[in-house]
Amino acid sequence: MIKKLLMAALVLALAVPAAAQGSRRSEVSVSYGFAPVTDWIDAYSDILTGAVSGSDTDLTGWGAVTVGYSFRVIGSLRVGAQVVYSSNKQEIKGTSSEIKNRYWSLMPNVKWNWLNLKVVSFYTRVGAGASFSKAKFGGQSDKSTLFAFQVSPVGVEVGGRIAAYAEAGIGTSGSLLVGARYRF
Numbered sequence: 001m002i003k004k005l006l007m008a009a010l011v012l013a014l015a016v017p018a019a020a021q022g023s024r025r026s027e028v029s030v031s032y033g034f035a036p037v038t039d040w041i042d043a044y045s046d047i048l049t050g051a052v053s054g055s056d057t058d059l060t061g062w063g064a065v066t067v068g069y070s071f072r073v074i075g076s077l078r079v080g081a082q083v084v085y086s087s088n089k090q091e092i093k094g095t096s097s098e099i100k101n102r103y104w105s106l107m108p109n110v111k112w113n114w115l116n117l118k119v120v121s122f123y124t125r126v127g128a129g130a131s132f133s134k135a136k137f138g139g140q141s142d143k144s145t146l147f148a149f150q151v152s153p154v155g156v157e158v159g160g161r162i163a164a165y166a167e168a169g170i171g172t173s174g175s176l177l178v179g180a181r182y183r184f
Contacts, residue, residue, distance in 0.1 A: 027183040
């Protein structure tokens with residue numbers, strides 16, 4: 001299933017720029033997000049596991065990396081897709097055991113620039129899709145598919161063809177994202 005989704009995203013990424021040549025309709029972006037919801041879910045499962053089993057865990061996560069592509073449909077409205085990777089580790093205190101969690105997410109999204117100034121623009125981004133997770137504990141592993149989303153009510157871009165941006169919201173990409181984008 002993952003291969004089919006990635007193949008569909010690749011076809012979309014190659015076909016859309018050809019249809020939008022010459023008008024800077026396309027953009028690619030890379031960002032880092034702090035506190036993705038995948039870390040929240042694992043932190044809450046630590047609390048529940050600790051309450052039931054009496055063991056305590058320590059969660060360490062490094063955030064999420066998002067790579068995205070979008071194209072302008074009409075006016076200030078863009079549609080696209082994002083691929084997100086995040087991981088974390090849960091150490092079980094008092095033992096040498098740990099659980100390693102990895103998440104790959106694919107989310108179609110919509111972006112609307114609601115205030116465009118010369119160098120600064122403000123926007124809202126909303127996306128939903130699927131997360132494919134893999135957890136390893138000892139010699140065992142478990143895979144699952146989860147609902148992925150990103151709701152960023154406020155984002156700000158500074159620049160022109162090349163820009164830096166920041167978003168505040170909640171979701172698989174993080175609660176606070178910082179990144180760069182290139183429009184062509």
